[in-house]
Amino acid sequence: MEKQRKCASLSEIIRHQPQASSRSRPSTGRRHGNFEKEFIRKREREYNHQQQWNGQVKYYEKCKNDSDHYECWTSPRYYETHSKVLDEYTKKKKKEDDLIKRREKLQKLLEEDERSYAIEMMVRTRDKYLSPRETKKCESPATSILREVNLGIQQLEEDRRRHEAEIKLYHQWRANNPIVRHHERLRTNDDVKLSWLDQQIEKRMEVEKAEEECRKILAERDRLIEEEKEREQKIKKEIEEKNRRLMEELQKQMEELKSKQQEAARLDSLEIEEMQRRMQLLELEDKQKGEVRKRMERETALFNVRQYRLKLKHKAQLIDENLQNDKRLIEEIKQSQIAERIEDERKRREIIQAMDELLKYTREQIELERKKQQYLSFVFDSEAKDLYEKQEEIWNAEEAARKQLLEDVLASVRAQIDEKIERNREHRKRILEEKDEIEESIRRFDEEIKRLKEEEDQKTKEWKKEMDMQIKQKTLKRKELKLLEQKRIQDELEATRKEEERLMREIAEIQKRPYNSRRSCRSNIFLR
Known part of the structure; x- marks a missing residue:
């Protein structure tokens, strides 16, 4: 600014x-x-x-x-500080009260001491101013002191009587004065009404207190019922959760059982397929054996023939047919895809490679035999015998090698098929065992679910029975409390009526008496 x-x-x-x-x-x-x-x-x-x-x-x-x-x-500190201050103030107040009482006692002692001292000084002063002869004539100091004390007491008693007489005269005047009596009557009536009102208030407070206690009891009962309901709800939720877990587990077991059944069916179909392949392989082997038997019969028939050129020709045709049969057998095995279903990668690759090599070797032998047949048409009769013997050894060796290789391939394929069939059987057996275990577990789960359901039903029945009993007991208790309350109200009304009659009688008696006796009666009324 x-x-x-x-x-x-x-x-x-x-x-x-x-x-x-x-x-x-x-x-x-x-x-x-x-x-x-x-x-x-x-x-x-x-x-x-x-x-x-x-x-x-x-x-x-x-x-x-x-x-x-x-x-x-x-803050709690404020309460503590306030409590300390209150305690200090209480102690200080008590100390001041004790000090005041002590001062009053000391004041009384001092007054008594001063009174004794004054009496003693009076005696000494009297003895001082009297002559020895008069002193002898006087009574002893103790007698004179007692006389003076007695005179003082008489004076106090006369003063007290005079004061009481004045008070009685005053009360008599008040009792005989109509205006004062009228005001006193009104005051007495007001006091009686106030006393009766206080009694009614006290009774009302007692009734409210009883009602409050009853409400507390009912609230406690409701709280217990709520706690019981919450406990039942909790138990019910736990049972439902357990049932849900059991049902989920049962569903999983059912799904697993279904998958096991599907796996068992798949293994059955695989076993049937493997058995069919094995039968095909056996048929091929039987067919090969039949071809070998026919070839042996034809060779036996050619053995007795002495024309070596003809024998060479027929032997070459026979070898060509054998090679064609071996080729056809290998191709049928490849077309049936028996080797491709072998699970072991290395063995499957080895068998397929061996079959390819055998097929290639057979084709080469077929081509070679055809060339040999063209050559044999130009052989002389003199050379035919030696050539037949040499060629027979070669043919026998080649045939043995082909036969051994083909038997090895067929044996490997057959062994793999048998191994797979055996493995599938073991797997199916294990699956069936697991299926039985799952069915047993499902049966146990069903029994557990039934047991839990029965327990839940039993607990529900017991809870309903207990609640019905509690409701009945509470209903009976409520009726008893109601009857007791009605009886108490009737007793209170009767007591109130009697008290009013008594007060009216006493009021009438008080109005007929003088003021002093009326005052004492009014105090008796309030004391009651």
């Missing part, structure tokens, strides 16, 4: 300067006026900012003080 006043005074001084200077330098005055306005606005902004800042500071200080006070009032 001081700065604002200074700025205003400065602006007034500048405004009242001579106009000649402004005419001589107009631009300077204009700039000065703008500077003055800017300076004033700046001061006003600073003042407003300072006022706003002070207001915010006061607001936050007030909030801080309020929060501190609230925290102090709500």
Whole structure:
């Protein structure tokens, strides 16, 4: 505010300067006026900012003080401090009361001491002013002191009697005065009404207290019922959760059983397929054996023939047929894809490679035998015997090699098929055992679910039975409480009626008596 006043005074001084200077330098005055306005606005902004800042500071200080006070009032430390202060104040008050009582006792002792001292001084003063002869004539100091004390007591008794007589006269005046008696009667009636009202309030408070206790009992009963319901709900949820887990487990077992059944069916179909392949392989082997038997029969028939050129020709045809049969057998085995179903990769690859090599070798032998047949057509009879014997050895060796290789391939394929069949049987047996276990587990789960359901039904029945019993007991108890309450109300009404009659009788008796006896009777009424 001081700065604002200074700025205003400065602006007034500048405004009242001579106009000649402004005419001589107009631009300077204009700039000065703008500077003055800017300076004033700046001061006003600073003042407003300072006022706003002070207001915010006061607001936050007030909030801080309020929060501190609230925290102090709500903290346990405040209760402890207040309790300590109350204890100190109580101790201090008790100490002051004790000090006042002690002072009163000391004051009484001092008064008694002063009284004794005054009596003693009176005796000494009397002895001092009396002559020795008069002193002898006087009684002993103890007798005179007792006489003086007796006189003082008599004086006090006379004063007390005089005061009581004055009070009795005053009360007699009040008892005989009609105006005072009227006011006293009104006051007595008011006191009786207030006393009766206090009794009714006390009875009402007792009734409310009993009702409050009854409400507490009912609230406790409702709380117990709610807790029992919550416990039952919790048990029911646990049973439902257990049933749900059992059903999920049962569903999983059923799915697993279904998968095992499907796996067993698949293994059965695989076993049937493997048995069919084995039968095909056996048929091929039987067919090969039949071809070998026919070939042996033809060779036996050619053995007795002495024409070696004819024997060479027939032997070459026979070898060509054998090679064609072996080729056809190998191709049938490959077309049946028996080897491709072998699970062992290495063995499957080895068997397929051996079959390919055997087929290639058979084709080469067929081509070679055809070339040999072309050559044999130009052989002379003299050379036919030696050539037949040499060629027979070669043919026998080649045939034995082919036979051994083909038997090895067929034996490997047959062994793999038998191994796969045996493995499938073991797998199917294991699956069937697992299936039996799963069925047994499902049966146990069914029994467990039935048992849990029976337990739940039994618990539900017991709970319903218990709740029915509680409801019956509570209904009977409520009826008994209602009857007791009605009886209590009737007793209270009867007691109230008797008390009103008694009060009315006593009021009538009090109104007939004088004031002193009436006052004592009124006190007796209130004491009752």
